[in-house]
Amino acid sequence: xxxxxxxxxxxxxxxxxALDRNYKTSVTRSPKFAMISLVNTVSEITGPVxxxxxxxxxxxxxxxxxxxxxxxxxxxxxxxxxxLDENARPVPDTLVEIWQANAGGRYRHKKDTYLAxxxxxxxxxxxxxxxxxxxxxxxxxxxxxYPWRNWLNSWRPAHIHISVFGEAFAQRxxxxxxxxxxPLIAQCPIVNTVPDPAAVDQLVARLDMNASIPLDTLAYxxxxxxxxxxxxxxxxxxxxx
Amino acid sequence: xxxxLDYLKETPSQTAGPYVHIGLAPGxxxxxxxxxxxxWDIAGPNAAGERIRVxxxxxxxxxxxxxxxxxxxxxxxxAGFYAHRESSGDVEQGFRGWGRVxxxxxxxxxxxxxxxPGPVAGQNGTQQAxxxxxxxxxxxxxxxxxxxxxxxxxxxxxxxxxxxxxxDHRRQTLIAHRHExxxxxxxxxxxxxxxxxxxxxxxx
Numbered sequence: 001x002x003x004x005x006x007x008x009x010x011x012x013x014x015x016x017x018a019l020d021r022n023y024k025t026s027v028t029r030s031p032k033f034a035m036i037s038l039v040n041t042v043s044e045i046t047g048p049v050x051x052x053x054x055x056x057x058x059x060x061x062x063x064x065x066x067x068x069x070x071x072x073x074x075x076x077x078x079x080x081x082x083x084l085d086e087n088a089r090p091v092p093d094t095l096v097e098i099w100q101a102n103a104g105g106r107y108r109h110k111k112d113t114y115l116a117x118x119x120x121x122x123x124x125x126x127x128x129x130x131x132x133x134x135x136x137x138x139x140x141x142x143x144x145x146y147p148w149r150n151w152l153n154s155w156r157p158a159h160i161h162i163s164v165f166g167e168a169f170a171q172r173x174x175x176x177x178x179x180x181x182x183p184l185i186a187q188c189p190i191v192n193t194v195p196d197p198a199a200v201d202q203l204v205a206r207l208d209m210n211a212s213i214p215l216d217t218l219a220y221x222x223x224x225x226x227x228x229x230x231x232x233x234x235x236x237x238x239x240x241x
Numbered sequence: 242x243x244x245x246l247d248y249l250k251e252t253p254s255q256t257a258g259p260y261v262h263i264g265l266a267p268g269x270x271x272x273x274x275x276x277x278x279x280x281w282d283i284a285g286p287n288a289a290g291e292r293i294r295v296x297x298x299x300x301x302x303x304x305x306x307x308x309x310x311x312x313x314x315x316x317x318x319x320a321g322f323y324a325h326r327e328s329s330g331d332v333e334q335g336f337r338g339w340g341r342v343x344x345x346x347x348x349x350x351x352x353x354x355x356x357x358p359g360p361v362a363g364q365n366g367t368q369q370a371x372x373x374x375x376x377x378x379x380x381x382x383x384x385x386x387x388x389x390x391x392x393x394x395x396x397x398x399x400x401x402x403x404x405x406x407x408x409d410h411r412r413q414t415l416i417a418h419r420h421e422x423x424x425x426x427x428x429x430x431x432x433x434x435x436x437x438x439x440x441x442x443x444x445x
Contacts, residue, residue, distance in 0.1 A: 008248075009444075010251065010444060011250065011251065012444070014250055014251065014253060015251070015253055015254055015383075015384050016253060016254060016255070016383035016384055017383065018382070018383060018384070018386075020383065023256075023381070023383070025256075025380050025381030026256075026381045026382070026383060027302075027381075028301040028302035028303050028381070028434075028435060029301050029302070029307065029379065029380075029381035029382055029434050029435065030302075030381075030382075030383075030434070030435060031386065031434060031435055031439055031440075031442050032302075032435055032436070032439060033411075033439050033441075033442075035442045035443055035444040036405050036406060036441060036442070036443050036444065037443070037444045038402060038405070038443050038444065038445050039364060040445065041361070041362070041363055041364060041369060041402075042323060042327065042328055042329075042361055042362055043315070043317075043323070043361060043369065043372070043374050043389075044374070044445045045327055046315075046323040046324075046325035046327055046328055047315060047325065047339075048315065048324070048325075048337055048338070048339035049324065049325060049337075050279070054277065054279060055275075055277075056275070056276055059275065065274060066272075066274055084249060085249075086248045086249045086250065086251060087248065087249075088247070088248075088249055095279075097264050097265060098264060099260065099261070099263040099264025099265070107260045107263055107270075108263060108270065108271070108272055109259075109260045109262065109263050109270040109271065110270060110271040111259060111260070111309075111346070112259075112260060123263075123267070123272060123274045124263050124264075125263050125264045125267055125274060127264075127275075161255075161257065161258060161260075161261070161264055163257075163264060163265060169315045169374055169376065169387075169445070170445050172313070172376055172385060173251075173252060173254060173385075174254060174255065174256075174257045174261075174378055174385060175252050175253060175254055175255045176255040176256075176258075190255060190256060191255075193255070193256075193383045194253045194255075198250075199250065199253045200253070202250065202252055202253060203252070203253060203255065224252050225249045225250060225251050225252045226251065226252070227251050228248065228249070
């Protein structure tokens with residue numbers, strides 16, 4: 001009998017290391033000792049469950065969820081895709097949360113002092129649950145690039161932060177979505193914490209003309225892959241849960 | 242040539258950045274947008290067990306408090322069950338067992354209220370001492386850090402995960418210390434990201 005067992009070991013050559021000296025903030029925030037690898041127990045294969053009572057239907061529409069007297073300024077886009085695991089199975093009913101700067105590259109955050117203007121009709125955060133096929137979508141404006149203090153003239157490529165839960169605490173992930181064709185991607189020290197160029201490609205959303213709305217909104221496709229899970233074939237390591 | 246394995250690769254992690262609050266705790270960023278922010282109530286009103294508070298500070302490699310960190314907690318109820326279909330028992334109505342906290346922007350202090358979890362099942366019939374699973378993200382943290390909080394007043398000597406930590410003094414970084422205050426029980430749990438006193442982190 002095939003029963004789900006542990007999650008596949010995270011590929012630490014694919015994921016960014018804790019320390020990357022070119023991303024300066026990581027220098028004092030990166031553990032130096034080796035992590036201890038755990039065989040999953042019930043503490044790792046479980047994780048929080050969310051439902052439609054936890055959120056509002058408008059939460060995934062960043063054009064409307066903070067607007068008071070009109071739409072936000074900027075290029076109207078849809079961001080959509082599926083949450084899958086490494087076995088290509090959809091992850092249904094999982095919470096996806098996003099946050100981003102406005103079209104000028106300014107965050108609605110009391111610690112952001114960049115001189116670009118706040119947009120009175122744009123909050124910059126959204127959330128949704130994937131459907132039974134793992135599908136999700138948001139409507140928003142394309143965020144602007146902005147400068148940050150790393151090297152003196154460092155600029156973040158346009159990006160949307162994405163947080164995903166999956167079905168287990170072992171799958172918990174925060175990442176950033178970048179946009180196809182942005183020349184700042186290759187220069188970004190945060191992007192370049194990811195060592196493998198093929199892994200960086202996985203963070204770049206592709207323009208999706210088929211999903212765009214003619215005369216209205218462009219679309220970008222971004223699939224999110226969470227850790228997959230081994231099947232129990234001959235043994236029963238997780239007994240006793 | 243050999244056959245191709247058709248597994249997908251996990252999406253690479255990227256730092257949560259300095260403005261993580263906008264997405265995950267917008268009230269702290271300075272604006273109200275959601276009817277309900279998630280993660281403030283871990284245990285709910287009906288949970289059995291001892292009500293406790295957990296407090297601490299996250300320190301960087303220079304010993305300074307990290308003031309823009311976000312921590313998520315995941316725990317079992319007092320009977321040792323998680324609010325999840327793969328846990329082997331039921332939890333109280335309203336018990337989610339998950340929390341999300343940010344630090345005070347000025348001091349770096351964080352804290353959450355919950356119930357003390359019970360022991361939970363381990364591998365192959367063993368039992369794990371009561372613990373809270375923690376996940377830490379922030380600017381400068383490229384991939385979320387997993388650790389566990391254990392309790393100083395429990396017998397942790399047979400815990401199979403703690404016993405993976407070879408050095409006794411490093412094992413102590415996972416023990417929260419109990420203080421019985423006038424207004425309730427507080428467990429103090431500081432986290433050190435780097436250095437000799439570095440907290441043990443797990444690759445789960």
